[in-house]
Amino acid sequence: MSKNGVAQHCPIVRGVSTLGDTWTMLILREAHVGVTRFDQFRKNLGIAPTMLTKRLAALTDGGLLEKRLYSERPPREDYVLTPAGQDFLPVLLLFGAWAQRNCDGQFARFIDETTGQEIEPVGVDAVSGARLGSRPIKVSMEGAKPATEGSEIHP
Amino acid sequence: MSKNGVAQHCPIVRGVSTLGDTWTMLILREAHVGVTRFDQFRKNLGIAPTMLTKRLAALTDGGLLEKRLYSERPPREDYVLTPAGQDFLPVLLLFGAWAQRNCDGQFARFIDETTGQEIEPVGVDAVSGARLGSRPIKVSMEGAKPATEGSEIHP
DNA sequence: GTGACTAACTACTAAAATGATAGTATCTCG
DNA sequence: CGAGATACTATCATTTTAGTAGTTAGTCAC
Numbered sequence: 231m232s233k234n235g236v237a238q239h240c241p242i243v244r245g246v247s248t249l250g251d252t253w254t255m256l257i258l259r260e261a262h263v264g265v266t267r268f269d270q271f272r273k274n275l276g277i278a279p280t281m282l283t284k285r286l287a288a289l290t291d292g293g294l295l296e297k298r299l300y301s302e303r304p305p306r307e308d309y310v311l312t313p314a315g316q317d318f319l320p321v322l323l324l325f326g327a328w329a330q331r332n333c334d335g336q337f338a339r340f341i342d343e344t345t346g347q348e349i350e351p352v353g354v355d356a357v358s359g360a361r362l363g364s365r366p367i368k369v370s371m372e373g374a375k376p377a378t379e380g381s382e383i384h385p
Numbered sequence: 386m387s388k389n390g391v392a393q394h395c396p397i398v399r400g401v402s403t404l405g406d407t408w409t410m411l412i413l414r415e416a417h418v419g420v421t422r423f424d425q426f427r428k429n430l431g432i433a434p435t436m437l438t439k440r441l442a443a444l445t446d447g448g449l450l451e452k453r454l455y456s457e458r459p460p461r462e463d464y465v466l467t468p469a470g471q472d473f474l475p476v477l478l479l480f481g482a483w484a485q486r487n488c489d490g491q492f493a494r495f496i497d498e499t500t501g502q503e504i505e506p507v508g509v510d511a512v513s514g515a516r517l518g519s520r521p522i523k524v525s526m527e528g529a530k531p532a533t534e535g536s537e538i539h540p
Numbered sequence: 541g542t543g544a545c546t547a548a549c550t551a552c553t554a555a556a557a558t559g560a561t562a563g564t565a566t567c568t569c570g
Numbered sequence: 571c572g573a574g575a576t577a578c579t580a581t582c583a584t585t586t587t588a589g590t591a592g593t594t595a596g597t598c599a600c
Contacts (some may be wrong), residue, residue, distance in 0.1 A: 267576080277580065308577095
């Protein structure tokens with residue numbers, strides 16, 4: 231897919247190209263919910279084993295999952311989230327929050343187990359504290375080629 | 386793809402199933418950067434026109450983009466983000482932030498045009514203010530079938 | 541009016557990804 | 571020994587995607 235100069239250095243493009251695939255994200259969701267085994271992923275998702283093998287391998291390569299020997303006799307391996315994989319949770323939750331706001335239907339809610347209250351996942355800028363989308367943003371390539379000035383994102 | 390009882394009511398599943406496709410997300414990125422026209426999407430992304438037509442139609446149907454007549458003579462239409470489409474920006478920014486943290490390479494940065502400072506997109510719970518991922522979360526289906534108790538997400 | 545040009549698509553075909561199903565390998569347990 | 575568990579691999583039909591060319595509808599320069 232990826233052609234030549236498609237915003238070569240944009241982190242969004244990179245992130246989406248790496249993980250922006252339906253099965254990949256659904257697998258990561260399962261992993262966050264505690265699934266670790268091949269057959270459990272397969273049954274929960276109804277995914278073909280060939281696909282699952284391929285996606286798990288990609289996620290393992292990509293450093294989001296790690297194989298772990300969970301039984302010596304018989305030797306069996308499963309898949310656990312690495313820190314990079316855990317770091318993907320906020321993206322999944324924002325995806326869910328978007329659907330809750332913008333799709334029709336009856337949805338489950340996210341509950342904070344510490345407080346028992348419903349959660350409302352939102353994106354903010356950790357530096358200013360401002361809600362993402364409330365201010366204009368520039369995507370800037372500083373340091374590298376000075377020619378490449380960035381695109382702008384206007385809310 | 387989508388089978389039967391695959392966490393039928395999980396908003397993450399719904400969101401990912403609806404928009405969790407590489408081209409779809411890249412198109413939305415372009416739209417946020419200001420692209421509105423067919424040929425501009427096509428050239429920027431290097432996407433085949435057939436694919437682009439299909440994805441734009443899906444996004445238009447899904448209520449993320451809207452066709453707009455931008456010229457009467459000759460009659461020409463382009464695509465602009467609806468509020469639901471704009472609401473997807475935080476997801477894209479978190480995707481980018483994930484890649485900045487977890488992928489190798491030189492990346493562009495996000496700059497707040499108001500302050501000139503670099504942005505650090507993160508996910509938080511708007512209710513408690515806690516960083517997403519810092520506390521255990523439960524996905525709960527309340528109100529509907531009482532049998533369906535939710536999965537848990539442990540940080 | 542004719543020919544060059546723009547812009548949004550559609551048509552067609554080849555290549556690649558996906559889905560469904562069955563089967564293999566290895567080990568345990570009764 | 572035979573049945574069951576579990577993590578896959580093999581195979582092939584179907585679907586999706588990619589690449590390229592062409593169509594339609596109009597403007598504009600002459």
